[in-house]
Amino acid sequence: MYTKATGKKAVGALAAAAAAVLALSACGSGGGASGEEAKGEISYWLWDANQLPAYQQCADNFHTANPDITVKITQRGWDDYWSTLTNGFVAGTAPDVFTDHLAKYPEFAKTGQLLALDDAVANDHVDVTKYNKGLADLWVGEDGKRYGLPKDWDTISLFYNKKLTGAAGVTDSQMKALTWNPQDGGTYEKAIAHLTVDKNGKRGDEPGFDKTNVAVYGLGLNSSGSGQGQTEWSYLTGTTGWTHTDKNPWGTHFNYDDPKFQASIAWFASLSEKGYMPKLETTVGASMADTFAAGKSVINAHGSWMIGQYTGYKGVNVGIAPTPTGPDGKRASMFNGLADSVWAGTKKPAAAVKFAEYLGSAACQDVVASKAVVFPAIKSSSDKAEAAFKAKGVDVTPFTQQVKEDTTFLFPIADKAAKVDGIMKPAMDAVVSGKQPASSLSQANDQVNSLFNK
Amino acid sequence: MTTTTARGAVPARKASGTGPGSAAPRARRRPRSDLRVALFFIAPAMLGFVVFYLVPSIRGLYLSFTEYNILGTPKWIGGANYAAIAKDPLFWNALGVTTEYVLINIVLQTALALGLALLMHRVAKSTFIRGSLLLPYLMANVIAALLWFWLLDYQIGIVNNLIDAMGLPRIAFFGNEEWAIPTQALINTWRHMGYTALLIFAGLQAIPQHLYEVANLDGASPFQTFRKITMPLLRPVIVLVLVVTVIGSFQVFDTVAVTTQGGPINASRVLQYYIYQRAFTESDFGYGSALAVILFVILALVAFIQMKFLRGNESDLD
Structure with a gap:
């Protein structure tokens, strides 16, 4: 009898505790920006270790200006970032403010994890036109609400090993004037072939070239690019008039069945077959940039966030060229932008919003610019970054000219990005590795589109 | 009681x-x-x-009977997840890939562990040597996987540089569809065989010495002794080892997660990784849970069959 009674008591206590926890968490997620004072410690997450020093500086400056608020920054690698974040949303331990990605935020917004910033932007008179064109609009969700303030942008260019292009007699001006088409690859393929060298020293465009024994590949391979091909092939497909989705943002129909697209991908995959680009199976593991540094590939198409890494290799003289002009007579580059979002469950919404606004302001973005790691979202800060790169001896014009000449297209923003990736990654791997023809992408496309017909 | x-x-x-x-x-x-x-x-x-x-x-x-994306509320949809799984080619692929992994891993691991246990029992009496066999097991799964990922790397791995130096073509251990699963099965065999050997070794020590003495007196050859005395008496231990390792092997995840992540194409998309992908990456917890329930049922069946047919709960010692 006695034990039963304690049992009941214990159950009662547990229930009371549970109720208290529920009540507390309800408080947490219900909080709005109104009325509450902006102070205390808030947490901030980002994934790029290269940018940590810049943002630590921003956080310190912010603390100096707002002594009541302390920002604790956690840097977590891309691979763990998103699952840890999702777990944090569920467990109530997510950061108050965090670096957000276009491929991820639609799902977060839809499930109510992001704090809409419209009121704050209106009340604090944040001028969203100060950002580079289109960047601020990317963060307005399907519901018309703003879920992030732009922090940076990136485009794609060709990094190349100047010593190896020099040895092949390919000049910098030739590199800057490459053309491409999906039929014969244009002068881009000619350059790639000529820069490829087999173990006997024969170049890819010479008779007797042994494609099974290649010492230096003309073009490096990062991955198959999954459904986006941001750095792999989108700079090519973007010049053919092809777009990932029917509209962007918030497309609901994908176009991987377009013959134009499949022809471009077939050309891309053919480079491996011809021995001008490594086979996909050999790229699991060591990063493309590292093999570039080891002199195993001459040209690497990559994003502006990699400038620091490519120009940082000792003893490698790196040139940067814009992506080739395509059938439409223009260049193309995906234009991606990150932003800082505020978690809807933050216990300190006022402080969190204040910090997010600070990160989106020229005060912080000028600091980021001075470190010459990425291009900040604000136009004036972006120009400062270009100058900072120049001071380091790096000419980043190939990246910025795409923006200035308006040859960029936006990163495809769509719902169900993770599921699309789940289908497109294996499908694209199969095509780029030569196991399936490019036409097999039509079937994957049907699968992808059926996700949106439910 | x-x-x-x-x-x-x-x-x-x-x-x-x-x-x-x-x-x-x-x-x-x-x-x-x-x-x-x-x-x-x-x-x-x-x-x-x-x-x-x-x-x-x-x-x-x-x-598993709901549609649930972890951030919303679960919605009851009956057996729809299970019906979808039955028609999901990736599920059947995962089942096939996992079975391939389990077969390679278990056959090799058990055979090698048995050999090691016999050596520990008969030859290597030094505690140092016996202890060092356990070293790979003391390493975290992820570390072991990363270590081999690096050693076997196509471009910079020491193994491929050796292969290359011998004039043989390099092998894409993780990037090639045919190699991905055997490679990972071998890594985990390497990591687990010391531990498995230790379990079998304990079983060997439990066999009364006088049986061997009698067999010796009767003029039995070492092979006969092994076949007629050691193996039958070791059976309960072997069954225990098999049940435990098969269950563990079916749940392979870490190695895949840190190396191939299901690829190339779908070659290493084992069940546990597919569950993780559907639940945590694609936020489809209902579907992921249904897959997990199926894995649970498979494991229960496999364990039951093993116990039943290998008579794991009886010993011939009595």
Whole structure:
């Protein structure tokens, strides 16, 4: 009898505790920006270790200006970032403010994890036109609400090993004037072939070239690019008039069945077959940039966030060229932008919003610019970054000219990005590795589109 | 168990009239406090079992009948997840890939572990050598996987540089569809065989020495002794080892997660990784839970079949 009674008591206590926890968490997620004072410690997450020093500086400056608020920054690698974040949303331990990605935020917004910033932007008179064109609009969700303030942008260019292009007699001006088409690859393929060298020293465009024994590949391979091909092939497909989705943002129909697209991908995959680009199976593991540094590939198409890494290799003289002009007579580059979002469950919404606004302001973005790691979202800060790169001896014009000449297209923003990736990654791997023809992408496309017909 | 409660019940009833303070409570209290002490010792394990296994399992079973993206509320959809899984080529692919992994891993691991155990038993008496066999097992799964990922890398791995130096073509251990699963099965064989060997070694030590002496006197050859005495008497241990390792092997995840992540194409998309992908990457917890329930049923069946046909709960020693 006695034990039963304690049992009941214990159950009662547990229930009371549970109720208290529920009540507390309800408080947490219900909080709005109104009325509450902006102070205390808030947490901030980002994934790029290269940018940590810049943002630590921003956080310190912010603390100096707002002594009541302390920002604790956690840097977590891309691979763990998103699952840890999702777990944090569920467990109530997510950061108050965090670096957000276009491929991820639609799902977060839809499930109510992001704090809409419209009121704050209106009340604090944040001028969203100060950002580079289109960047601020990317963060307005399907519901018309703003879920992030732009922090940076990136485009794609060709990094190349100047010593190896020099040895092949390919000049910098030739590199800057490459053309491409999906039929014969244009002068881009000619350059790639000529820069490829087999173990006997024969170049890819010479008779007797042994494609099974290649010492230096003309073009490096990062991955198959999954459904986006941001750095792999989108700079090519973007010049053919092809777009990932029917509209962007918030497309609901994908176009991987377009013959134009499949022809471009077939050309891309053919480079491996011809021995001008490594086979996909050999790229699991060591990063493309590292093999570039080891002199195993001459040209690497990559994003502006990699400038620091490519120009940082000792003893490698790196040139940067814009992506080739395509059938439409223009260049193309995906234009991606990150932003800082505020978690809807933050216990300190006022402080969190204040910090997010600070990160989106020229005060912080000028600091980021001075470190010459990425291009900040604000136009004036972006120009400062270009100058900072120049001071380091790096000419980043190939990246910025795409923006200035308006040859960029936006990163495809769509719902169900993770599921699309789940289908497109294996499908694209199969095509780029030569196991399936490019036409097999039509079937994957049907699968992808059926996700949106439910 | 039954005897304790029966014995405890009688004096308790007898004592109920006497009240506290008399001589009787001594007789009454002892059996009762035995149970309490027992419960006290079981409680931590029980609590862990209920909180971390039972409740999540029941919740998982419930979630498998729902559509749930973890951030919203689960929506009951009956058996729709299971119907979809039956038609999901990736599920059947995962089942095939996992089976391939388990077969390679278990056959090699058990054979090597048995060999190592016999060597430990007969030859390597040094504790240092016996201990060093366990070293790979002391390494975290992820570290072991990363270590081999690096050693076997196509471009910079020492193994491929050796292969290249011998004039042979390099092997894409993780990037090639045919190699991905065998490579990972071998890595985990390397990591686990010392531990498995230790379990079998313990079984070997439990076999009474006099049996070998008798066999020796009868003029049995070492091979005959192994076949007729060691193997039959070792059976319960081998069965235990097999049940445990097969279950563990079916749940391979870490190695895949840090190396191939299901690829190339779908070559290493093992069940556990597919569950993770659907649940955590694609936020489809209902579907992921249904897959997990199916994995649970498969494991229960496999364990049952192993116990039944290998008579794991009997020993020939008696």
